[in-house]
Amino acid sequence: MILIFFALCTLFFLIHQYLWRRRGLPPGPTPIPIFGNLFQLSGSEAPGISIFQKWKDQYGPIFTFYMGPVPFVVLTDYQDIKETVIKDGDTYADKYLSPEFNKYFRGGEYGIMDISGDRWKEHRKFAxxxxxxxxxxxxxxxxxxxxxxxxxIKKLKTAEILNEDFLLQSELDVAVGSVINQFLxxxxxxxxxxxxxTRIKTLVNNFMEEVGKPLGVLAFTCHGIPSFLVKLMVSGIxxxxxxxxxxLRKQIDGAKSQINYEEEHNEDFVEAYLRKKFQREQKNDFDSYCDSQLENVCFDIWAAGFDTLTNTVGFxxxxxxxxxEMxxxxxxxxxxxxxHHSRLLTLADKNALVYFNAFANEAQRVSNILPMNLPHALTRDVKLKGYHLKKGTGVIHQIANVMTDETIFKDSQRFDPNRFIDENGKLKKIEELCPFSMGKRQCIGEGLAxxxxxxxxxxxxxxxEFLPASDGLPSLYKDFSLVSHVIPYKCRQYIP
Structure with missing residues (x-):
């Protein structure tokens, strides 16, 4: 009798999860219990790109897939994405992320990337x-x-590096990390x-790798998982x-010990935040700007700004x-x-270098740093492409597939900077090139990047001039986690 009871409960659960809950949702791949389609996603050659393209070809530009027991509606067509996040941005502005994960990792609903509501609006605007x-x-x-x-440039000119095999990525990492740390x-x-x-870089990279694994994605996105299970699922972080x-606390405490609140000029982000926090506290507001929020915002800026940019330049x-030849x-x-005059290039020179800009655009397109956009949550019920979606439904705007869309970028797997140069030799703007995403959740650091x-x-x-190392050409394969990582490579360089 007990076995029959548990069998009926299991059957009821499966019917509810995978038949009843799918009513009104777009079609999509069949999920397996508990894990949904996560293993299909992580097992594909290019997670978030090739498998989503396969599903798009099979089910159309809007489909449903499951992360664990939770259905997410995926948009892969640029016009559909534009109609939602640009023209109806407020409806798609919330993040669909696990409050249990935020409680475990962040200590609560803190930061900018992984929260919604008034705190998100306030601190995004401040950043x-x-x-x-x-x-x-x-x-x-x-x-x-x-x-x-x-x-x-000075480092690369040293006798130890010039015309020898060396890891350029390590030097790029320091440069990018220094820019972020100067800002913060x-x-x-x-x-x-x-x-x-080196220690901070390793910690950030390991975090990205852990939460990019199937169990990490599950813990990161799904609501209702008990906190102790979340901790087990992402024990590696x-x-x-x-x-x-x-x-982060050490740097913030150091800033606190030196700041003069009577001054108005801010040298860095933390100084600006502490002054804003002090002003709010004078009005008995000790919640909106607080130490926990500052720590988490600093983490967001470090994690998002470092990993994406250093891999973009590396690619x-x-x-x-x-x-x-390019x-x-x-x-x-x-x-x-x-x-042939020797000087540093500045932003004033940028518009004159059409081919370099086209090359950089194409490198961003094909490297496709964010293989799967993090899901948003609907703030109200909507009718989307004939489907009735309820408030709170998770929606993924799959930008990565836009940048490999054959109807926009012909022969999209071919590396071709000339697709960004018009017949007059001018840089061509293609709005579907959107590596920093779109809408109200668009990357706040796009200008800096x-x-x-x-x-x-x-x-x-x-x-x-950069040349292959003695062991051959750099790999163009993408090592996937939350962010596409360039495989570390050696190269040679010499001064032309």
């Missing part, structure tokens, strides 16, 4: 303001990035701070969590080495523009 105030798009931030570009805490990773940087936040150089065109363009890509990569090509 965007500080990016602008602290110099994004202005000479102040440009000068900080150029310091890293100049330091990188006001200092760069010079020689005395390299150990600190326990050390990363502890050490990352210890580092860009890897493609240049794999396509030497790299030669970059060098020729820079040499002709500068008339674009500055870094140009000032770091263009100046490397300005001073060096």
């Amino acid at each position: 965007v303001l500080q990016l602008r105030e602290l110099g994004v798009g202005k000479p102040l931030m440009e000068s900080k990035i150029l310091i890293e570009a100049e330091e990188l 805490f006001g200092y760069r990773f010079d020689r005395s701070k390299l150990f600190e940087f 326990e050390e990363q969590k502890r050490e990352l936040f210890r580092f 860009l150089i890897a493609y240049a080495i794999n396509y030497p 790299q030669m065109l970059i060098h020729q363009e820079i040499d002709n523009y500068l008339a 674009r500055m870094e890509i140009f000032l770091l990569a263009a100046n490397l090509f300005n001073y060096f």
